[in-house]
Each structure stands twice: as C-alpha cells, then as structure tokens.
C-alpha cells in the first residue's frame with residue numbers, strides 16, 4: 534500500500550515535470566546570483582504586480598516581494614517545485630508572501646501585471662508573444678537567456694560568467710478614435 538502511494542507520488546512528479554517541459558520549459562531554477570539580477574532588471578516599485586510565468590520554486594517571486602513589490606504571483610505546472618514553493622510560503626511572513634498557483638500560465642489572467650519574468654525555452658516564444666499581448670501598456674518583460682524574436686529590448690543586462698537578461702517595455706499600438714479630425 535505504502536509502495537503504491539509512493540509510486541503514485543513519484544509518477545505525478547515525473548508526469549507534471551514532463552508536461553512543463555513539453556508546454557514551455559522544464560524546471561531549471563535560476564541561479565541565486567541571477568535572481569538578484571532579475572530583481573535589478575525589473576526595477577521594482579511599490580506599486581508593481583510581478584508575475585513569473587512558470588515560477589518553479591518561486592525564488593524570483595520571494596525576491597520580488599522582499600524588493601518591495603505590491604504583489605508577486607506565480608504559476609507553476611510541475612508539482613515538485615510548486616510544493617517546494619508552498620512550503621516556503623508557510624515560513625514567509627504574510628506581508629512579503631507571494632501567491633503561487635498550480636496552474637497552466639497560458640490560461641492565466643495577466644491583465645494587471647506590470648512586471649513579467651520569463652525563463653522559458655525558445656520553442657514557446659511564438660505562444661509567449663501572443664500571451665504578452667494581454668499585458669497592459671508599459672509593462673516590463675524580463676526574459677532570461679534568449680532574445681525574443683521581432684522585439685527590440687529596452688536594455689540588455691550582461692554580467693561575467695552569467696547569461697543575458699533582456700528587458701522589454703511593452704507597448705500596444707495607439708488607437709486612433711474613429712471621430713478624430715483628419716489634419
């Protein structure tokens with residue numbers, strides 16, 4: 534009986550790990566030194582709502598809350614890092630605790646987000662480019678390792694022996710009111 538339960542748990546961990554890898558990227562946590570760089574690149578303000586799409590064990594979100602973000606929200610589909618994040622939440626004071634959901638981020642509502650962190654595989658970038666259309670005007674997107682196709686970064690963060698961070702400022706096309714006078 535105990536063996537069956539153990540087997541089921543290991544199967545669930547492995548299955549959800551594979552789903553994450555298939556969907557956008559497997560769980561590979563950002564290095565501690567790069568967490569600090571992510572936070573610096575985000576230039577987090579006390580009004581910011583920070584989201585990590587595929588948050589792993591939540592390390593970027595805990596750091597964002599410590600840096601003073603109003604809210605930090607993460608979505609994770611792989612069970613093991615999600616549970617680690619929840620355990621960390623238990624030991625984190627409520628005022629600096631992020632919200633972490635066991636959920637597919639492609640279906641998440643990101644309309645209130647002002648800073649987005651992404652560390653995903655390039656195979657998911659086509660889909661990601663559609664998802665970021667749901668972000669509000671002026672939101673900052675910080676992407677790890679790879680440049681996003683067809684987008685010009687506002688700033689590139691480089692450090693010795695570290696991977697690059699690309700920051701984008703998202704702008705939706707200005708809409709011209711139908712009644713605007715033609716000059």
Ligand SMILES: C[S@@+](CC[C@H](N)C(=O)[O-])C[C@H]1O[C@@H](n2cnc3c(N)ncnc32)[C@H](O)[C@@H]1O
Pocket residue numbers: 550552553554556557558559560561562563585586587588589590591592593608609610611614636637638639651652653
């Ligand atoms: C490369 S890891 C990055 C983890 C974390 N952001 C960090 O920097 O430490 C990518 C994470 O995205 C998760 N993931 C992939 N597709 C997902 C999806 N559709 N919904 C939620 N999480 C997903 C994976 O399980 C994995 O933990």
